[in-house]
Amino acid sequence: MKIDVVGVGAAYEPKGVNASLLLEEDGYQVLIDCGPTVPPALWRRNLDPEAISALYFTHCHPDHCLGLTTLINHWQHCKRKRPLLIVAQRAQWARLQNLSFFGHWPDDDPGFSIQWVDSAELDALGPWRMATASSRHSVPNLSIWLRGAQGSLFYSGDGRPSRHNKSLLGSADIVFQECEISHELSRLAHHGDWPLCQTLERKAGSLLCPYHIGPEHQAIVRRDAADMADVFVPTEGDILRLKSGRWQVESRT
Ligand SMILES: [Zn+2]
Numbered sequence: 001m002k003i004d005v006v007g008v009g010a011a012y013e014p015k016g017v018n019a020s021l022l023l024e025e026d027g028y029q030v031l032i033d034c035g036p037t038v039p040p041a042l043w044r045r046n047l048d049p050e051a052i053s054a055l056y057f058t059h060c061h062p063d064h065c066l067g068l069t070t071l072i073n074h075w076q077h078c079k080r081k082r083p084l085l086i087v088a089q090r091a092q093w094a095r096l097q098n099l100s101f102f103g104h105w106p107d108d109d110p111g112f113s114i115q116w117v118d119s120a121e122l123d124a125l126g127p128w129r130m131a132t133a134s135s136r137h138s139v140p141n142l143s144i145w146l147r148g149a150q151g152s153l154f155y156s157g158d159g160r161p162s163r164h165n166k167s168l169l170g171s172a173d174i175v176f177q178e179c180e181i182s183h184e185l186s187r188l189a190h191h192g193d194w195p196l197c198q199t200l201e202r203k204a205g206s207l208l209c210p211y212h213i214g215p216e217h218q219a220i221v222r223r224d225a226a227d228m229a230d231v232f233v234p235t236e237g238d239i240l241r242l243k244s245g246r247w248q249v250e251s252r253t
């Protein structure tokens with residue numbers, strides 16, 4: 001599994017790209033979350049407009065989905081033909097569909113078909129087994145777990161680890177966990193924090209990647225994590241690979 005770190009930013013990141021991953025295995029690509037600054041980051045990669053098979057949305061906060069309009073609009077402009085799968089919580093489809101429709105307005109469709117799938121009903125996506133579980137967040141957020149031939153990945157989306165998503169997290173080889181703040185938050189908070197991230201029960205040999213770190217907290221988390229062999233604080237443009245259950249940080253921009 002190739003993990004292209006499109007962005008790691010928090011909601012109001014002054015410079016960086018909103019949190020998003022582009023995953024690939026056996027030629028199948030899925031984009032996880034698409035905030036407003038994600039489409040330009042994809043354009044910088046010169047991706048073929050047909051390359052991405054599916055979009056997965058953890059939840060409908062603007063920093064995780066507002067780029068959908070631009071993405072659909074761009075693919076229409078590029079005359080994409082390949083059908084697109086959009087996987088999201090059914091209760092949040094209406095908001096996402098507003099964004100998608102606006103992307104091809106005033107046309108009735110973007111020139112390619114879009115299939116909407118409820119995240120809760122899916123147990124496989126492309127080459128991966130898939131599972132979702134909720135975190136503790138201010139709107140319903142479904143973390144995603146994917147397992148392929150080479151290993152498994154967990155991506156929290158937003159929110160504090162809950163009893164629901166902790167078991168998925170604990171069985172992944174690479175764990176992307178939202179970590180808004182460098183100091184401890186109340187256990188009733190709606191975000192992860194750095195002290196909590198360090199106490200999460202994880203699979204032996206797994207790698208923890210804290211992301212979505214508030215701008216004023218990033219330096220502290222990076223400094224603390226510098227000496228930790230099983231923690232990697234990703235930067236946008238990083239590429240990670242999973243091979244036979246082992247992670248590798250391949251390159252960094
Ligand atoms: Zn967010």
Ligand SMILES: [Zn+2]
Nearest residue numbers: 059061137158
């Ligand atoms: Zn959120």
